[in-house]
Amino acid sequence: MNSSYKIGSIMGIPIKVHITFLFILPIFALVFATNPQPYGFADIGSPAITYGLSLLTTILLFVCVLLHELGHSYIAKSYGVEIKDITLMLLGGVSSMEEIPREPSQEFKMAFAGPLVSLIIGFGLLGLNIATSSLISSYSTTWLYLMVNILATINIILALFNLIPAFPMDGGRILRSMFAKRMSYIKATHYAASVGKMFAFMMALIGVVSNLWLLLIAFFVYIGASEEDKSTTVTVSLERYKVGDIMSKDVISVEPEMTVEELSHFMFENKHLGYPVIKSNSLKGIVTFTDIRNVMPHERYAVLVSDVMTKDVVTLPSSASAAEAFKVMTINNIGRVLVMDDDIVKGILSRTDLMRSLMLLTE
Structure with missing residues (x-):
């Protein structure tokens, strides 16, 4: 059974939607619909308006995630890396690349491009709200202001989260590219993965006493760091042989x-x-x-x-x-x-x- 469906193409890259995306879409919309200002639309109007705005905000949020992935893909394509597709799924978006550039400066630029796009979107939207609210005093209570503010905040959080120096986040690849300037690619991956595991351990400790979601993220980070370390060691070691x-x-x-x-x-x-x-x-x-x-x-x-x-x-x-x-x-x-x-x-x-x-x- 096919679990991903193509919905279009951008820059020659097939854009797909994973079946899990269809499950998370109404959940996000429900979260926005049941939370009051400034995190949702629960007190903005009738139920139809509330859920309509919530669904629209969710769709625009995943458009921002798509732009984040296109940032990675644009830089990767400029270095000759083939992008098979970009898939929107439960935990965001994933660019399926032929391989990650081994040149440290190339990997750095490619990894940083995604968070940079999210930061530009986030601060751009915040600037738009600030500039407009200074002109129209009542604007801060409108649904448009709320939507822009939510999207701006989430994009900034998305960028900062992805800059955590741990695989599989972009920050892990940025850290590896910095290590790779001074040591072999395998060693750089190992050190970057070790830093990621340390972050996962600290997040797990905090999560146990405060937030179970943080514990889940810690598990996700630890597994991602371990898999990246293992797969890189295997791939680089085998490259020397036919x-x-x-x-x-x-x-x-x-x-x-x-x-x-x-x-x-x-x-x-x-x-x-x-x-x-x-x-x-x-x-x-x-x-x-x-x-x-x-x-x-x-x-x-x-x-x-x-x-x-x-x-x-x-x-x-x-x-x-x-x-x-x-x-x-x-x-x-x-x-x-x-x-x-x-x-x-x-x-x-x-x-x-x-x-x-x-x-x-x-x-």
């Missing part, structure tokens, strides 16, 4: 006419959970344990490998980097890729092969 250096060249294949029952015994004997399906030296697909485990035992004698195999096979050339293989496996949620040169299967690379190589590299 797929052809660590793949298994002894490829065991099966034929499409084999029954699922025969394949299950074949898997048990050969101790592998995935095999390319080849006939007459031509790749037909790939079959894994996941493909056959849903076939009922009494049907396995009649069902063929060709009936359950995956025909859309993910492949890589032997010249690709091991880091690219890791990224492909992660994105496609698969445990192995076939290595092909000139339409000929040269080997197979599993996630286990990558992790084994990583262990040897880091010893």
